[in-house]
Amino acid sequence: MAARGQQSMPVIGVLDSYGDTAVLPAFRDGLSESGYTVGGNVVLDVRSTDQYDRLPVLAADLVSDHPKVLVAVDGPSARVAKATTATIPIVFSVGGDPVALGLVSDIAHPSGNITGVTFFSAQLLQKQVGLMHELFPKARTFGVLADPQNPRAVTDLVSVRVAADSIGIEIHVVNAVAKTDFEEAFTELQSRHIDTLLVLGDPLTARERGRIAELALRYELAAMMFMRRFAESGGLISYGASDLEAERQAGRYAGRILRGERPGELPVLQPTKFDLVINLKTAKALGLTIPPGVLAIADEVIE
Numbered sequence: 236m237a238a239r240g241q242q243s244m245p246v247i248g249v250l251d252s253y254g255d256t257a258v259l260p261a262f263r264d265g266l267s268e269s270g271y272t273v274g275g276n277v278v279l280d281v282r283s284t285d286q287y288d289r290l291p292v293l294a295a296d297l298v299s300d301h302p303k304v305l306v307a308v309d310g311p312s313a314r315v316a317k318a319t320t321a322t323i324p325i326v327f328s329v330g331g332d333p334v335a336l337g338l339v340s341d342i343a344h345p346s347g348n349i350t351g352v353t354f355f356s357a358q359l360l361q362k363q364v365g366l367m368h369e370l371f372p373k374a375r376t377f378g379v380l381a382d383p384q385n386p387r388a389v390t391d392l393v394s395v396r397v398a399a400d401s402i403g404i405e406i407h408v409v410n411a412v413a414k415t416d417f418e419e420a421f422t423e424l425q426s427r428h429i430d431t432l433l434v435l436g437d438p439l440t441a442r443e444r445g446r447i448a449e450l451a452l453r454y455e456l457a458a459m460m461f462m463r464r465f466a467e468s469g470g471l472i473s474y475g476a477s478d479l480e481a482e483r484q485a486g487r488y489a490g491r492i493l494r495g496e497r498p499g500e501l502p503v504l505q506p507t508k509f510d511l512v513i514n515l516k517t518a519k520a521l522g523l524t525i526p527p528g529v530l531a532i533a534d535e536v537i538e
Contacts, residue, residue, distance in 0.1 A: 244278045245493055248302035248323075248419045250294050251283035253309040253438045257464070258328075258482040261308070263284070265483035267488020276491070287311045287384055287456060294319040303328060304489045307351075308482075309438050310336050310387050313525050317349055324498045327351030328485040330436040330478065331387035333503050346499040354461075354476040355436070360391060363474055364398035364457055366511070370472070370529060371457060376405045378424045378432040378456070380447070383410050385437050395433065406433075411441050414443045434460040442479070444468050452520060462484050466512040466537060471521065476506030495513045509532040 247266075249259075259281070263273055271277040280302065283292040294315045297305060305325045307313035313327035317338060327338060327350055333353055339345035367377055379395055381388045390406065399406050407429055409420035424432065434440050434447060441462060449471035451458035460466075461475030484504050492498055511529075514537040518525050530536060 244276055244301065245303040246278045246280055247304045247306055247489055247493075248297035248300065249279060249281040249283075249306045249308065250297060250312040251281060251308040252285065252287060252290060252312040254283055254285045254411050255310050255478075256436075258308060258479060261479040261482035262328075262486040262489075265414045265486020265488075266490050267486075268486050269494070271490050271493060275347045276365055276527050285442070290315040291319065298323060299527065306485060306489055311385065311438070313338050313351070314386065321348055323348065324492045325351070326492065326498065328478075328481045329353050329355070329387075330441075332390065336387060336389045339503060342503045342505065345501070345503055346498075348498055350488065350498040350501040352481045352488065352501055352504045354478050354481040356506055356509075357474070359461065359475060359509070360394040361398040362509070363461070364395060364402070364404070365473070366474055366529070367431055367433060367457075367459055368402050368404060370526065374404070374431045376427075376429050376431075378429045379406050380409045380420060380432060380434045380440065381408055381410055382412055382435070382437040384412050385439075388435060388437070391435050395435075411435050411439065412467060414439070414446060415456040417443070417450055421450045421456065424456060425454050430456055432456045432458040434458060434465070436461045436475070444470065448517075450488050452517060455521060457521060457523060463510055463512050463535075466514045466517075466535075469514065469517055471514055471517045471523075474509060476509050477490075481506070512537065 273279045298320045305323050307316040307327040310329045310331045444465045445468040459472040466473040469507045512535045513533045
């Protein structure tokens with residue numbers, strides 16, 4: 236009877252290339268705000284992988300089970316989900332620009348079977364570069380850690396280069412497609428006497444934020460990343476919108492679609508608040524003094 240009851244509940248399929256377990260509870264919270272409880276009146280079917288080439292198979296498997304809503308966590312999953320079905324409603328949560336990623340043609344009116352949430356803004360990378368310059372005005376080259384397998388890396392790097400060029404800063408890109416690549420990337424930065432690092436948003440870097448923070452401290456690199464949990468994990472600085480809040484909003488959208496709203500009529504939600512978090516303990520370990528002006532605008536200072 237329990238099995239039959241569960242089968243009669245609507246199913247939400249989740250395709251996840253983000254791979255951060257912290258985001259699913261946030262999604263569930265947003266879903267519950269819309270009146271849906273996992274295991275109570277809705278079923279969650281999750282397929283997660285950090286190997287992008289497996290996403291089409293996982294997406295096809297999910298779609299074959301005819302879920303009421305398909306949720307795509309992060310850009311690679313969202314692109315594959317859109318390519319897999321034009322009929323099942325899709326809700327994405329991405330760290331990139333949904334238009335640049337080819338997910339929607341218009342933020343306000345996405346149309347079709349897809350909508351979602353982004354925790355990215357066009358000004359975010361420009362602001363990050365500007366903050367790094369304010370913190371380290373003598374640095375002439377910034378290191379940038381990127382995952383070239385992520386489709387958004389190309390556009391993100393263009394934005395970083397434009398922002399850096401405008402203030403006379405060069406950038407040196409080091410790549411990582413797996414956590415085993417980090418050591419080599421940091422060694423290369425050290426060999427070039429680069430001591431500032433901007434970590435681009437990516438499922439890999441998000442999952443391995445603690446490892447990146449640890450390596451940055453060991454190689455004496457002042458590192459910035461978009462997610463607050465990077466600074467909480469020992470990273471020097473984080474500046475960006477909340478990915479967890481984006482997941483809550485995705486959960487709310489999934490609930491609204493289950494209640495009958497059309498995804499194409501729901502505008503893509505964009506961040507309105509960005510937090511600057513500075514880890515003073517890490518700054519002290521690196522022998523850095525954070526300018527009072529930057530400390531004054533920080534939303535949180537970790538002592």
